Amino acid sequence: MAFLGTYNYWIFITLMMIGLYIVIVRGNLVKKIIGLNIFQSSVFLFFISVGKVSDGTAPIILHDGGEAIYSNPLPHVLILTAIVVAVSTSALALALIVRIHESYGTLQEELIHEAERAP
Amino acid sequence: MVVAFAIIRRRSLIATAMLSSFFSLLMAGTFVLLDAVDVAFAEAAVGAGITTVLMLSALALTSSVEVQPLKSNWLALVLTIATAGVLFYGVSDLPAFGDAAAPAQRHVAPRYLEMAEFETGIPNVVTSVLASYRGFDTFGELTVVLTAGIGVMLLMTPGVRRRRNQKETDEDAT
Numbered sequence: 320m321a322f323l324g325t326y327n328y329w330i331f332i333t334l335m336m337i338g339l340y341i342v343i344v345r346g347n348l349v350k351k352i353i354g355l356n357i358f359q360s361s362v363f364l365f366f367i368s369v370g371k372v373s374d375g376t377a378p379i380i381l382h383d384g385g386e387a388i389y390s391n392p393l394p395h396v397l398i399l400t401a402i403v404v405a406v407s408t409s410a411l412a413l414a415l416i417v418r419i420h421e422s423y424g425t426l427q428e429e430l431i432h433e434a435e436r437a438p
Numbered sequence: 439m440v441v442a443f444a445i446i447r448r449r450s451l452i453a454t455a456m457l458s459s460f461f462s463l464l465m466a467g468t469f470v471l472l473d474a475v476d477v478a479f480a481e482a483a484v485g486a487g488i489t490t491v492l493m494l495s496a497l498a499l500t501s502s503v504e505v506q507p508l509k510s511n512w513l514a515l516v517l518t519i520a521t522a523g524v525l526f527y528g529v530s531d532l533p534a535f536g537d538a539a540a541p542a543q544r545h546v547a548p549r550y551l552e553m554a555e556f557e558t559g560i561p562n563v564v565t566s567v568l569a570s571y572r573g574f575d576t577f578g579e580l581t582v583v584l585t586a587g588i589g590v591m592l593l594m595t596p597g598v599r600r601r602r603n604q605k606e607t608d609e610d611a612t
């Protein structure tokens with residue numbers, strides 16, 4: 320049963336590998352960015368699932384007197400930061416992609432390499 | 439995961455952008471289920487919203503169809519599966535999902551949960567940790583956002599571009 324208790328890690332690994340596969344295989348630069356986003360999301364999922372406590376609730380202090388189990392707030396904070404950083408990096412990457420498209424007229428990696436090699 | 443698989447197969451980039459937005463929305467739902475409501479907000483607004491807008495506007499400025507057909511790449515597949523194997527081996531001795539006695543749950547988190555409201559006066563622990571205990575992290579995050587903003591501005595401003603093009607033509611002329 321210990322094997323089944325860690326299914327959150329399986330999902331995380333599967334997502335991460337899908338992202339990695341997209342980044343390696345697809346020649347289109349926009350597609351690579353999307354693959355990178357999936358990869359990042361898998362890491363977010365990993366952190367958040369590590370912070371989850373069974374029967375826990377969101378880490379907002381309740382005032383009804385009773386004791387509550389809260390999930391770990393620390394991964395949430397880290398991932399909040401990471402999401403914003405992820406967006407700014409993908410914005411920068413997309414700006415670079417637009418410039419590359421202006422210079423080479425394509426977004427395919429192979430065609431860009433050919434254009435580089437051509438005199 | 440199904441959506442992610444669909445993203446691999448699709449060749450129309452607009453469809454891919456919409457699928458990735460949908461993927462972010464599903465991630466936000468998952469975060470709510472995992473008690474991370476603040477993260478779910480951020481993911482829904484930023485991942486499903488802003489990233490899609492950025493993606494679509496970038497596609498509007500470039501081409502939106504992927505020309506290359508999907509060819510299977512055995513080396514990449516083998517590499518991916520090998521990495522997955524290593525990761526599966528790595529996670530095999532991590533604590534079980536939802537385990538309250540896991541090391542991650544016992545370090546500083548209990549102190550935050552007990553003292554955060556008393557020390558900062560904010561009932562939402564995530565906010566108090568973000569803005570108070572780890573304010574410097576957030577400051578660093580804002581620095582990253584500022585840097586990215588400056589980079590995007592430099593890359594996309596028409597004035598800078600025109601000047602550069604003019605310089606190139608001047609150099610060609612001389």
